[in-house]
Amino acid sequence: xxxxxxSRIQFAFTVAFHYIYPPLSIGLGLLIVLAEAAWLRTxxxxxxxxxxxxxxxxxxxxxLGVATGIVMEFEFGTNWAVYSRYVGDVxxxxxxxxxxxxxxxxxGFLGVLLFGWGRVKPQWHFVSAVGVWIGSMFSAVWIVVANxxxxxxxxxxxxxxxMQARAEIVDFWAMVFNPSSVxxxxxxxxxxxxxxxxxxxxxAAWYLLRGQHVPVAKKLMxxxxxxxxxxxxxxxxxxxxxxxxxxxxxxxxxxxxxxxxEADGPADMYLMGWVDQESEEVQGLAIPGGLSILLHxxxxxxxxxxxxxxxEDRPGQVNAVFQFYHxxxxxxMMLIALSTWAAWSWWRGSLWDSRLxxxxxxxxxxxxxxxxxxxxxxxxxxxxxxxxxxxxxTSDALSESVRAEQxxxxxxxxxxxxxVLLALFLYLMRKKILHGPHxxxxxxxxxxxxxxxxS
Amino acid sequence: xxxxxxxxxxxxxxxxxxxxxxxxxxGAGLLxxxxxxxxxxxxxxxxxxxxWDGNEVWLVITGGALFAGFPEAYATAFSAFYVPFxxxxxxxxxxxxxxxxxxxxxxxxxxxxxxxxxxASSLVISLLLGVALGNLMVGLPIDSQxxxxxxxxxxxxxxxxxxxxxxxxxxxxxxxxxxxxxKTEDKLFERVRALxxxxxxxxxxxxxxxxxxxxxxxxxxxxxxxxxxxxxxxAVLAFGLSLAVxxxxxxxxxxxxxxxxxxxxASLLALVFAQQFPMLIPSTLDxxxxxxxxxxxSSDRTLKLLLTITAIGTPLVVLYxxxxxxxxxxxxxxxxxxx
Numbered sequence: 204x205x206x207x208x209x210s211r212i213q214f215a216f217t218v219a220f221h222y223i224y225p226p227l228s229i230g231l232g233l234l235i236v237l238a239e240a241a242w243l244r245t246x247x248x249x250x251x252x253x254x255x256x257x258x259x260x261x262x263x264x265x266x267l268g269v270a271t272g273i274v275m276e277f278e279f280g281t282n283w284a285v286y287s288r289y290v291g292d293v294x295x296x297x298x299x300x301x302x303x304x305x306x307x308x309x310x311g312f313l314g315v316l317l318f319g320w321g322r323v324k325p326q327w328h329f330v331s332a333v334g335v336w337i338g339s340m341f342s343a344v345w346i347v348v349a350n351x352x353x354x355x356x357x358x359x360x361x362x363x364x365x366m367q368a369r370a371e372i373v374d375f376w377a378m379v380f381n382p383s384s385v386x387x388x389x390x391x392x393x394x395x396x397x398x399x400x401x402x403x404x405x406x407a408a409w410y411l412l413r414g415q416h417v418p419v420a421k422k423l424m425x426x427x428x429x430x431x432x433x434x435x436x437x438x439x440x441x442x443x444x445x446x447x448x449x450x451x452x453x454x455x456x457x458x459x460x461x462x463x464x465e466a467d468g469p470a471d472m473y474l475m476g477w478v479d480q481e482s483e484e485v486q487g488l489a490i491p492g493g494l495s496i497l498l499h500x501x502x503x504x505x506x507x508x509x510x511x512x513x514x515e516d517r518p519g520q521v522n523a524v525f526q527f528y529h530x531x532x533x534x535x536m537m538l539i540a541l542s543t544w545a546a547w548s549w550w551r552g553s554l555w556d557s558r559l560x561x562x563x564x565x566x567x568x569x570x571x572x573x574x575x576x577x578x579x580x581x582x583x584x585x586x587x588x589x590x591x592x593x594x595x596x597t598s599d600a601l602s603e604s605v606r607a608e609q610x611x612x613x614x615x616x617x618x619x620x621x622x623v624l625l626a627l628f629l630y631l632m633r634k635k636i637l638h639g640p641h642x643x644x645x646x647x648x649x650x651x652x653x654x655x656x657x658s
Numbered sequence: 659x660x661x662x663x664x665x666x667x668x669x670x671x672x673x674x675x676x677x678x679x680x681x682x683x684x685g686a687g688l689l690x691x692x693x694x695x696x697x698x699x700x701x702x703x704x705x706x707x708x709x710w711d712g713n714e715v716w717l718v719i720t721g722g723a724l725f726a727g728f729p730e731a732y733a734t735a736f737s738a739f740y741v742p743f744x745x746x747x748x749x750x751x752x753x754x755x756x757x758x759x760x761x762x763x764x765x766x767x768x769x770x771x772x773x774x775x776x777x778a779s780s781l782v783i784s785l786l787l788g789v790a791l792g793n794l795m796v797g798l799p800i801d802s803q804x805x806x807x808x809x810x811x812x813x814x815x816x817x818x819x820x821x822x823x824x825x826x827x828x829x830x831x832x833x834x835x836x837x838x839x840x841k842t843e844d845k846l847f848e849r850v851r852a853l854x855x856x857x858x859x860x861x862x863x864x865x866x867x868x869x870x871x872x873x874x875x876x877x878x879x880x881x882x883x884x885x886x887x888x889x890x891x892x893a894v895l896a897f898g899l900s901l902a903v904x905x906x907x908x909x910x911x912x913x914x915x916x917x918x919x920x921x922x923x924a925s926l927l928a929l930v931f932a933q934q935f936p937m938l939i940p941s942t943l944d945x946x947x948x949x950x951x952x953x954x955x956s957s958d959r960t961l962k963l964l965l966t967i968t969a970i971g972t973p974l975v976v977l978y979x980x981x982x983x984x985x986x987x988x989x990x991x992x993x994x995x996x997x
Contacts, residue, residue: 263758269711270754274747276721280736281743287736291729292956296963298722302715303971310715311978314708315985321993322985334978371957602737604806613744620748627755631762 207598209610210282213617215583217274219576220621223628224268226575229343229392230399230430231261232336237426239329249418253426255320256419256640257403258332262317263631265335267624269310274617282610285366286590286600292371293359293378294349301345309338340392347391351384353591354582355452361594370594382452386445387582393441394578396434397538397571401564403427404545406636408564411555419640421555428549431542438535443497449585450498453592454507455517456585459524461485461494463508470494470506475529478522483510485525518587527581534574541567661962662955665727666931666938668968672723674927676716678833678920683710685834687753687780688827689853690773698846699773700997701990703757705841707997708986710757712979714750726964730804731938731954738798738806739790742814746786752779761997781827788826792819792868795930796876797940797948804939804949818871825864832857832903833923836916839907843989851907858904865900878945883933892929896922 235257242250276298279287312334319328358377359370372378404427410420450457457463462478462485463470472494476487492502499506509517518524541563548554590597683706693699725732736743752775760772796818799808808814835854842850873880883890899922906915934940938954941947955961990996 266711266754266758269714270751273714273718273721273750276718276725277736277743277747279725280721280732281740282737284733284737287725287733288729291725291732292960295726295729295956295960296967299726299964299967300971302719302722303967303975306715306718307712307971307975307978310712311975311982313711314982318704318708318996319985372960372963375963602733602740604737604808605740606810609740609810612741616744616748620751624751624755627759631759634762 204607204611206601206605206607206610209607209614210601210605211597213610213614214275214278214282215580216614216621217271217278217617219579220625221268221271221275222575222579223572223625224264224271225339225343226391226395226398226571227264227402228261228268228399229336229339229395230397231257231264231402232332232339232399233396233430234399234403234426235261235332236329236336237430238422239332241422241426243325243329247422249422252640253419253422254332256635257423258316259635260402260632263628263635265309265313265339267628271621271624280602281613282602282605283590283600284602284604286595289369289595289600290353290591292369293352293356296372296375297345297349297352297379301342305338305342305345307338308341309335312338343391343395344388347388348379348381348384351387352378352381354387354586355382355384355448356591356594357381366599368595370591383445383448386441386448389441390438390445390578393434393438394571394575396430397438398575400427400431400434401538401571402568404431404564405566405568408561409636410639412558412561412565416639424549424554428542428545431538432546435535435538435542439539442532442535447498450506453586455509455512456524456582458507458509458511459518459521459585460528460581462521462525463494463506464510465508466511467505467507469503470508472497473525473529475533476525478525480521515588518585520584520587524581524585527577527584531574531577531581534570534577538567538570538574541570660952661958661965662727662951665723665955665961665964666951668965669720669723669727670927670931672716672720673931674924676713676720677923677927679713679716680710681830681923682706682834682837682916683713684753684780684784685830685832685857686838687776687834688784688831689834689838689850689857690780691777692853693846693849696769697992698849699769700761700992701842701846702838703760703776704990704992704996705838707757709982711754712982714754717750723964727956727961728938728951728954729956731949734800734804734806734949735794735798735939738800738808738810739793739814741811742786742790746783746790749779749782749786753783757997780830784827784830785823788823789814789819791826791930792816792822794939795822795934796879797934797937797942799943800939800941800947800949801943802947804953807943816875818868818875821864821868821871825861825868828857828861828864829923829926832861833916833919836903836907836912836919839912840916841988841990854907855904862900879933886933889929889932892925892932896925896929899925 235254238250238257239254241247242254312331315323315328315331316335319331323331356370358372358374358381360373361368362371363369403423407420407423407427410416446457449460461470461473462476464483469492471489471491473485474488474490476485476489478485495504495506496502498504509521545554545560545564548557548560554560586592588596588598590600686702686706690699690702693702756772756776756779760769760776763769793814798806799813800806832854835850835857838850839847839854899918902918903915903922906918936950936952937948938951939949
């Protein structure tokens with residue numbers, strides 16, 4: 204295998220592994236803020252126990268998010284030197300803003316969030332929780348801005364020719380608010396809320412089924428279910444808006460999402476299917492003219508297809524893009540169905556006793572995780588063959604001096620490390636969940652309360 | 659003052675903050691095996707527990723600031739340091755999970771495994787940072803296009819960079835022991851004091867070795883330094899401060915000793931970066947080649963943006979750090995949220 208494919212596999216692998224954790228942190232962060240606010244307002248001890256329990260889960264996801272996140276910052280330079288030179292001037296300010304506004308905020312307050320129970324007043328602890336959560340939201344802002352600029356570049360001009368070409372910024376706000384950044388940020392935020400909320404629903408349902416920690420589990424359900432319900436419906440809307448942006452600014456990607464080849468004809472919308480790249484046909488279950496209706500409210504309206512682009516300007520893996528996209532959509536629908544059913548049961552008062560629903564909620568933690576991954580794979584593979592859309596090809600963006608065996612070395616090294624990390628993460632998550640929230644009367648907790656300003 | 663020089667100073671500040679702050683975390687990791695009792699190890703670990711993560715952010719900020727302001731240098735240096743940087747990343751992850759996972763199980767084998775990996779990863783990080791610094795000081799084989807033409811890791815393990823690695827590790831052990839003096843009490847405190855002396859002697863030895871290697875293998879760097887006597891001031895300052903550390907410790911002024919040690923790290927880093935100015939990366943292929951600040955820099959518009967963002971953000975960052983260090987000031991008290 205050559206440097207290009209190895210570097211692409213390595214980046215996809217490391218960024219996908221990283222992306223297990225930050226959405227959980229953002230989602231759990233929101234729930235922690237809500238639960239701690241409820242504790243401050245009501246002084247009900249279940250809210251306090253719940254907050255502390257979620258902070259322990261948060262610590263684990265956050266720690267792994269930080270540890271795996273630095274890798275990407277290095278990889279731009281190690282593997283993609285030409286890309287780094289090309290985009291440095293444009294990305295620079297976004298990255299600097301991320302470091303100084305987001306990471307410092309998160310990591311600064313994190314210590315107080317995790318270890319400050321006995322050391323600061325409850326209000327200050329709450330401020331720290333808000334600080335960490337806002338910081339994690341901010342870091343999503345800047346990284347999505349940077350990625351969106353790669354999808355829909357704006358606010359720049361190109362100086363130099365050939366390998367010396369560089370994008371230079373001309374308008375900071377046009378770069379920040381490039382055509383896709385707001386829509387994609389909403390999509391990422393909502394996906395993160397779903398990741399956190401469904402983890403919480405899964406844990407709560409599991410406790411309820413086993414009859415353990417019931418008062419805390421009910422509070423957990425109460426705080427997570429509204430988030431899950433609102434975010435899953437909002438995600439439907441956000442996804443539609445994001446698709447319209449893709450249609451307008453990245454027509455080749457849109458065509459790949461639905462496997463639409465005909466250069467200028469009406470486009471179907473598939474519920475599921477299989478793209479044969481040789482015959483340029485899709486087998487599957489489709490709503491005829493569905494995509495045309497969605498975009499132009501007219502089943503006959505033409506949509507630009509893949510054949511409108513030169514073969515070297517089309518995504519290489521049309522079927523993969525199609526499958527990832529449809530997997531994401533299908534999972535999104537399942538999340539809506541589950542959260543709506545649960546909200547309905549709650550309203551009817553039957554949620555706590557509906558064992559079937561609770562049993563379905565337990566494994567549902569995986570759905571938003573898979574949907575988030577699939578969505579990113581569709582977005583990034585759909586952008587190919589460009590690393591910066593219509594400006595810089597992925598194959599031109601590599602480091603000049605890096606050899607295949609070096610990339611193979613780092614890929615093997617990080618595969619081993621990440622397998623161990625994932626095993627440890629799952630093991631410790633399970634252990635923390637089995638252990639459950641501390642109940643009052645727990646000897647360890649009482650011992651610390653004697654010296655703690657918190658109690 | 660030109661914009662790129664201003665941004666160079668900002669990066670210098672971030673590197674220095676990283677060196678001083680993560681320096682004491684890494685130092686605590688290097689001293690970790692020298693504490694025998696479980697209680698002592700927990701106290702030493704919890705001394706850095708609430709702050710190490712925030713300290714590591716300075717490395718992220720440094721990388722981001724380099725990418726942003728000097729993308730040419732970022733691209734060249736990071737692709738040149740391919741293998742050592744992936745080892746560094748692996749070690750950074752190793753340290754993070756050692757700190758995070760150690761306390762999660764009570765079994766002795768579990769804890770001693772993470773104790774060991776905490777020490778090993780801290781050592782690898784310190785050595786690699788030193789090796790990278792040593793290579794940057796003497797320069798990299800880069801051509802006139804700023805493209806790296808060397809053989810990677812095998813080229814980088816010269817005697818001088820290795821001795822710088824040793825110097826960084828021993829400096830961090832010494833610096834970390836000064837931090838732990840502020841965070842421990844009673845018998846553990848006495849133990850840390852004994853370790854402080856040992857680390858200090860080790861540091862003097864490693865610095866002497868690094869100086870010797872510089873003269874033996876890279877006389878051109880010495881000549882470069884000599885031609886700019888003003889920068890030699892940093893060397894004299896660092897030397898003086900290194901003598902002031904044991905003096906302060908002897909007078910039981912531990913806070914001051916830590917501060918002096920921090921200033922010494924700052925002046926050593928100033929010496930490194932000043933000696934190659936205005937080169938950002940000197941070239942070993944062509945003494946007049948190399949990559950200058952101006953060649954590596956982003957456009958003026960970007961540099962202005964970066965400086966504006968920094969001006970707005972820095973007071974906030976200082977505020978968070980002041981808040982955290984204030985909350986966790988004084989000797990470590992273990993409670994149920996400790997590691």
